[in-house]
Amino acid sequence: MEATGGGFRKELVSKLLQMHFKDSKTKVSGDALRLMAELLTIFVVEAAIRSVRQAQAEDLALVDVDQLEKVLPQLLLDF
Amino acid sequence: MEDDEGAEEQERFSHRQRLKAAVHYTVGCLCEDVASDKEVQFSKQTIAAISELTFRQCEHFAKDLEMFARHAKRSTINTEDVKLLARRSNSLLKYITEKNEELTQFNIEQRAKKKKKLEDDKTKSLAPAEAAASGRDSSAPSPGAEAAFGEGRQEQVRP
Numbered sequence: 001m002e003a004t005g006g007g008f009r010k011e012l013v014s015k016l017l018q019m020h021f022k023d024s025k026t027k028v029s030g031d032a033l034r035l036m037a038e039l040l041t042i043f044v045v046e047a048a049i050r051s052v053r054q055a056q057a058e059d060l061a062l063v064d065v066d067q068l069e070k071v072l073p074q075l076l077l078d079f
Numbered sequence: 080m081e082d083d084e085g086a087e088e089q090e091r092f093s094h095r096q097r098l099k100a101a102v103h104y105t106v107g108c109l110c111e112d113v114a115s116d117k118e119v120q121f122s123k124q125t126i127a128a129i130s131e132l133t134f135r136q137c138e139h140f141a142k143d144l145e146m147f148a149r150h151a152k153r154s155t156i157n158t159e160d161v162k163l164l165a166r167r168s169n170s171l172l173k174y175i176t177e178k179n180e181e182l183t184q185f186n187i188e189q190r191a192k193k194k195k196k197l198e199d200d201k202t203k204s205l206a207p208a209e210a211a212a213s214g215r216d217s218s219a220p221s222p223g224a225e226a227a228f229g230e231g232r233q234e235q236v237r238p
Contacts, residue, residue: 007109012101016134017156019098020141026148028156031182035161036140038178042171043136044106047129048113048121055119063114064122068129078168079136 008037047075103130140164158182 010033017028017036028036048063050071055063106129110121147160158179165175 008105012098012105015098016102016137017141017144019095020138021145022142023145023149023154025154026145026156027154028144029158031158031179031186032144032156032161034182035158035175035178036144039140039161039165039175040133040137041109042174044109044129044133045113047132048110049117051121051125051129052113052117052119056117062120062122063125065124065128068125072132078171 007041010034010037013037013040043079046078047071050075099130099134102134103127106130106133 010030013033013036014028047068051063051067054067054071055061058067060067103126107126110126110129114121143164144156144160147163148154148156151160162172162175162179165171
């Protein structure tokens with residue numbers, strides 16, 4: 001499945017990463033940037049879908065922070 | 080002096096805010112896709128929470144990536160570092176590895192296309208140069224080639 005229209009843009013990912021580098025000489029290759037954009041997209045989609053599954057298990061039509069909180073531990077362990 | 084520091088602090092803060100806003104927008108789009116696909120709704124707080132979460136996760140990712148590259152005595156983060164980052168979940172690692180193969184394949188095809196175009200351009204421009212019969216260097220197409228290659232320059236992925 002290709003990155004849909006709502007994927008992360010390379011420039012945004014680059015700036016997000018650059019903000020936290022300790023060494024100013026650290027750079028990211030173009031391919032690595034594309035992969036990171038994919039990774040971040042998956043992170044968001046996983047968070048969303050797992051929350052949805054939790055809400056469905058609880059028979060809710062609205063996905064609220066409570067559902068997100070429940071799926072958060074496993075999500076962070078997986079990433 | 081203090082004013083300068085204050086201004087710099089403000090600049091950093093607003094830069095950070097702009098990035099957060101950009102992330103929030105992207106997260107919103109992605110959640111909207113999921114919501115319409117699964118026929119549920121996300122509360123605004125949930126989207127904000129996922130957005131904040133993603134923003135903070137970037138800090139971990141960035142620091143890890145920098146450490147991996149430095150460990151390999153490089154200053155440029157490459158795809159091997161990203162794959163190492165995705166090691167915790169098997170299916171995630173598999174997905175990222177597949178994406179990487181797709182990317183490598185795409186790059187090879189792009190380079191082949193550019194090379195072919197270069198050869199075509201060279202044959203086209205050599206003909207008039209010979210007609211002019213001056214000692215002019217046939218490296219005229221090079222600046223264009225430099226620009227094309229400069230853009231597509233990638234590091235070779237060493238396993």
